[in-house]
Amino acid sequence: MSQVGVSDPAEPVLVLENIQHAYRRTIAVRGVSLTVQPGEILAVTGPSGCGKSTVLHVAAGLIRPQSGTVRLFGQSLTGAGDDERARLRRGKLSLVLQFGQLVPELTGVDNVALPLLLDGHGPTQARRLALGWLERCGAQELADVEPAEMSGGQAQRVAVARSLITSPQLMLADEPTGSLDSIGGRELLDLMIGEARRSGAALIVVTHDNSVAARADREIRLFDGEIASEAVLV
Numbered sequence: 436m437s438q439v440g441v442s443d444p445a446e447p448v449l450v451l452e453n454i455q456h457a458y459r460r461t462i463a464v465r466g467v468s469l470t471v472q473p474g475e476i477l478a479v480t481g482p483s484g485c486g487k488s489t490v491l492h493v494a495a496g497l498i499r500p501q502s503g504t505v506r507l508f509g510q511s512l513t514g515a516g517d518d519e520r521a522r523l524r525r526g527k528l529s530l531v532l533q534f535g536q537l538v539p540e541l542t543g544v545d546n547v548a549l550p551l552l553l554d555g556h557g558p559t560q561a562r563r564l565a566l567g568w569l570e571r572c573g574a575q576e577l578a579d580v581e582p583a584e585m586s587g588g589q590a591q592r593v594a595v596a597r598s599l600i601t602s603p604q605l606m607l608a609d610e611p612t613g614s615l616d617s618i619g620g621r622e623l624l625d626l627m628i629g630e631a632r633r634s635g636a637a638l639i640v641v642t643h644d645n646s647v648a649a650r651a652d653r654e655i656r657l658f659d660g661e662i663a664s665e666a667v668l669v
C-alpha cells in the first residue's frame with residue numbers, strides 16, 4: 436500500500452464506488468461509481484438538482500457519503516479523519532466551487548497565495564507567483580481587492596487562479612465559469628484545460644454548459660442521482 440501523499444502515477448486519481456448520499460429525506464446520489472485517470476478531463480452534466488455538486492463534494496472528501504467508497508490518489512477516504520483528508524488533498528487537489536469560496540478577510544493576491552503559504556513557501560515568493568496567476572486569469576486588478584468587493588465572475592477568476600497555483604494532480608470545478616460572460620468563461624476554461632493538458636492533471640468539471648462539456652474527454656450525465664449516460668468524446 437502506498438504512503439499518504441505518495442501515489443503511483445499509473446493508478447487512477449479518483450475512484451468512486453457505489454456512492455449513495457442523502458440530505459435528511461432528499462436522496463441526492465444513488466449508487467454512483469466512476470473512475471478518473473491521470474490527465475483525464477471529465478464533464479459531469481445533468482439538470483439542476485440531479486446530484487452533480489454532491490458527487491464533486493464527495494470526490495473532494497468534503498462530504499462523507501452515507502455509503503460507498505472513495506479512493507483519492509490511491510488512498511481510501513473511508514475512515515480517514517479530517518486531518519488525514521486535508522493532508523491527502525493539500526497541494527494535489529484543487530477545488531473551484533460555485534461561488535468562488537474565497538477567504539473573506541484576504542485580498543485577491545493573498546487568497547491565491549494561500550495554498551502556497553500552507554505548503555511552506557515564503558510569503559514574497561508566494562505573492563509573486565500569485566500575482567502571475569491572477570494576471571493569467573485576467574484578474575490582476577483584483578490583487579488588492581477583498582472578496583466582498585468582487586463580482587461573482589471576478590471571484591471565480593480569483594478562485595481559478597488559486598486552483599492552478601499549486602499545479603494540482605486533480606482539479607475539481609463546480610460551474611467554474613457560471614458567473615462569467617461567455618467569452619470570459621471560455622477563456623478561463625481554456626486556461627484550466629490548457630493547464631491540465633500541460634501538466635497531466637485530471638480535471639472534473641461540473642457544468643450546465645454543453646460547449647464546456649464538448650471539450651472534455653468524457654461526459655457523465657446524471658439524472659435523479661444516478662448516472663444516466665456516459666459518452667467518450669475524443
Ligand SMILES: Nc1ncnc2c1ncn2[C@@H]1O[C@H](COP(=O)(O)OP(=O)(O)OP(=O)(O)O)[C@@H](O)[C@H]1O
Nearest residue numbers: 458461462463481482483484485486487488489490
Ligand atoms: N445541504 C443540503 N441540504 C438539503 N438538501 C440538499 C443540500 N444540498 C443539496 N441538496 C439537495 O440534493 C439534491 C442534489 O443537489 P446537488 O446540489 O448535488 O445537485 P446539482 O445537480 O449540483 O444541482 P445544481 O445544478 O442546481 O447546482 C437536490 O435535490 C438538492 O436540493
